[in-house]
Amino acid sequence: MGALTEMAKPSGKAADILASHGCTGCTDVTGFGLLGHLVEMTKPSQxxxxxxMQSVPLLNGAQETLGAGVTSSLHAQNARAAASVRNFDQVLQTHPQLWPILVDPQTGGGLLAGVAWEKAEACVQELRENGYGSTAIIGKVTKQDHAVGPIQIL
Incomplete structure (x- = not known):
């Protein structure tokens, strides 16, 4: 999937579909990167x-670009969100090439949304049928268990 093609997709129809499946929270993934927005969505709700990690859709060339050391000026600031990842050391060992993508601020949208687990698959299917082909279930919300950090990356 090309960056410009993905960034040019309007989000209005996607928002309507998410709402019809009972979306409980949604944000467009922009300058804080995926991880920053995920932290912002989970912390207030405790x-x-x-x-x-393997389900996160990537734009063509994103991995190679970051691997070559091309980052935004906000990349280091966004990387502070690593403090919210309870298994950060494990992530660095198992996904060292993908970790920088989670905090990369060079995004132009795409939505991060919360939908009940039992409705998620149907929601993804409808989004894909309506032109949002890179839609994926990239995680799940769990109850707070007082472990360090609200995010676990598998």
Whole structure:
């Protein structure tokens, strides 16, 4: 998927579909990167989230660009969100090449939304049928268990 193609997609129809499936919270992923927005969505609700790293859709070339050391001026600031990842050391070992993508601020939208687990698959299917082909279930919300950090990356 090309960056410009993805960034040019309007989010209005996606928002309507999410609402019809009972979306409980939604944000567009922009300058704080995926991880920053996920932290912002989980902390106020005092819930944790498990992020399925292998399910996060990537734009063509994103991995290679970050691997070559090309980052935004906000990248280091966003990386502070690592303090919210309870298994950060494990993530660095298992996904060292993908970790920088989670905090990369060079995004132009895409929505991060919360939908009840039992409705998620139907919601994803409807979004894909309506032109949002990169839609994926990238994690799940869990109850807070007082462990360090609200985010666990699997």
């Amino acid at each position: 819930v944790h989230a498990e992020l399925f």
